Amino acid sequence: MLVSAKEMLKKAKEGKYAVGQFNINNLEWTKAILQTAQELNSPVILGVSEGAGKYMTGYKTVVGMVKGMLEELNITVPVALHLDHGSYEHALKVIEAGFSSVMFDGSHYDINENIEKTKEIIKLANEKGLSVEAEVGSIGGEEDGVIGNGEVADVNECKLIAELGVDMLAAGIGNIHGKYPANWAGLRFDVLEKIAEATNPMPLVLHGGTGIPADMIQKAISLGVSKINVNTECQLSFADATRKYIEAGKDLEGKGFDPRKLLAPGAEAIKATVKEKMELFGSVNKA
Ligand code: 13P
Numbered sequence: 060m061l062v063s064a065k066e067m068l069k070k071a072k073e074g075k076y077a078v079g080q081f082n083i084n085n086l087e088w089t090k091a092i093l094q095t096a097q098e099l100n101s102p103v104i105l106g107v108s109e110g111a112g113k114y115m116t117g118y119k120t121v122v123g124m125v126k127g128m129l130e131e132l133n134i135t136v137p138v139a140l141h142l143d144h145g146s147y148e149h150a151l152k153v154i155e156a157g158f159s160s161v162m163f164d165g166s167h168y169d170i171n172e173n174i175e176k177t178k179e180i181i182k183l184a185n186e187k188g189l190s191v192e193a194e195v196g197s198i199g200g201e202e203d204g205v206i207g208n209g210e211v212a213d214v215n216e217c218k219l220i221a222e223l224g225v226d227m228l229a230a231g232i233g234n235i236h237g238k239y240p241a242n243w244a245g246l247r248f249d250v251l252e253k254i255a256e257a258t259n260p261m262p263l264v265l266h267g268g269t270g271i272p273a274d275m276i277q278k279a280i281s282l283g284v285s286k287i288n289v290n291t292e293c294q295l296s297f298a299d300a301t302r303k304y305i306e307a308g309k310d311l312e313g314k315g316f317d318p319r320k321l322l323a324p325g326a327e328a329i330k331a332t333v334k335e336k337m338e339l340f341g342s343v344n345k346a
Contacts, residue, residue, distance in 0.1 A: 061126060063190035064139040064160045064286070065226045067102040068262035071285040076341030077265075077276075080104040081333055082143060082290040084111045086124060087322045088297070091329040093128055096136050099334060101342040103136065104160065106143040106288060107153075118142075118156035126157075136346035139190065143288070150180050154187055162192035162229070170195075170216050174223065181224050192264060192286075193220045196231030214253045221258035227286055230254050232279075234267035237291050246275050248282060255283035262286060269295075273339055280341065289336055293329050300328035 064078070071078050083089045083105050096103035105125060112118050125140050141160035142153040150163045163180040165173035177193045184191045196212030212230035221228050232247045232254070255263060262285035268276075269291035276287065304324045309315040337343050 060135065060137060061129060061140055061159045062137045063188055063226070064104055064141060064192075065190040067104075067137050067139065068190075068227055068285045069260075070345070071102075071342070072260055072262045072283065074341075074345065075280060076345060077280050077285050077287045078102050078104055078342050078345075079268075079333070079336050079340050080106040080141060080143070080264075080286055080288040081293060081336075082106040082108060082111065082288070083121075084114060087326045088293065088329055089125060089128060090132070091326040092333050093132060093134050093138065095330045095333040095337070096138065096346075097132070097134050099337050099343045100136060100346045101337045101344070102138070102346050103337075103342075104139045104141050104286065106141050106290065107158075108143045108290075109145065109149050112142075112149070112153075118153050118158065122157040141190075141192070143290075144194075147176050147180070151183065154180075154183055154189060158189060160190040160192070160226075162194070164194045164229075166194040166196060166210075166231075170213075170219065174219060177220060177225065178223055185224075190226040191224075192227045192229055193223070193225040194229040194231075195220050211247055211250050212254065214250070214257050217254045218257040221261045225261075227262045227264050228254075228258060229264040229266055232265075234265060234271070236267045237269065239267075239270045246271065246279060248278060251279060251282050251284070259283070264288065268292070268336070276339055287336070287340055289332075292336075293332050296328035296332045297325035300324040 081092045139160040140158045144164040150161050165176050195216045196210040210231040217230050232251045263283045264286040265284045266288045268287040268289040
């Protein structure tokens with residue numbers, strides 16, 4: 060069932076666990092994530108970056124594929140289809156295309172412009188039943204060519220954005236997209252605690268879920284993080300499994316070159332990554 064992320068995140072915050080957002084890039088990734096969520100009886104959020112949306116030929120294709128898959132695979136756990144780091148223009152596009160959730164990332168605007176644009180998106184999204192994620196203080200690292208500085212969000216700005224009526228808030232707490240550098244200082248739990256207190260009961264979102272040690276993930280959840288985004292780790296496990304398959308020469312033998320066979324090890328690797336994360340985040344059997 061394609062649903063907004065509002066209820067699943069409210070439940071996650073109350074139950075002190077987090078729902079995973081796993082980014083999709085193609086049919087294989089989408090299928091692997093949905094099958095794992097169903098098998099583990101876990102709610103799930105499918106994230107789509109603007110780049111991935113373009114790669115899949117546009118948001119209408121994504122909506123058609125996901126809705127079709129939910130029906131054909133008999134997926135009964137709650138699934139949200141969410142735009143990841145959306146610009147204002149793309150937020151409008153996914154609202155029209157039939158997504159069930161949208162992130163408007165206005166963190167690179169000054170706070171007043173971020174507030175004004177977030178308000179407009181909330182109004183339009185709510186009319187169609189989509190949940191809304193906003194961001195304060197950009198997340199470090201590079202994603203789809205967007206570079207953040209590993210900022211730490213301002214607590215008062217978080218409070219202002221939370222009060223606009225968003226359903227979830229992403230606040231920079233030293234987290235970084237992609238791999239963490241060896242000298243990474245770790246998450247700023249002191250800041251997370253203050254943000255959680257100022258915005259309670261707002262579900263908080265942790266971006267850059269790849270490479271954060273398990274104990275830090277669990278501490279973040281205990282302090283109010285209810286949604287954790289994972290992208291790079293699925294990419295790495297997919298690429299590694301595909302490379303191993305090719306290096307073993309299997310793509311050249313018999314019917315090993317069949318694209319369905321060539322992409323199968325990568326899909327299995329994504330399933331394993333998603334399972335590990337859902338277990339760590341505590342969302343298993345929470346559908
Ligand atoms: P990673 O690429 O670090 O897994 O982060 C994903 C993310 O935050 C998507 O918004």
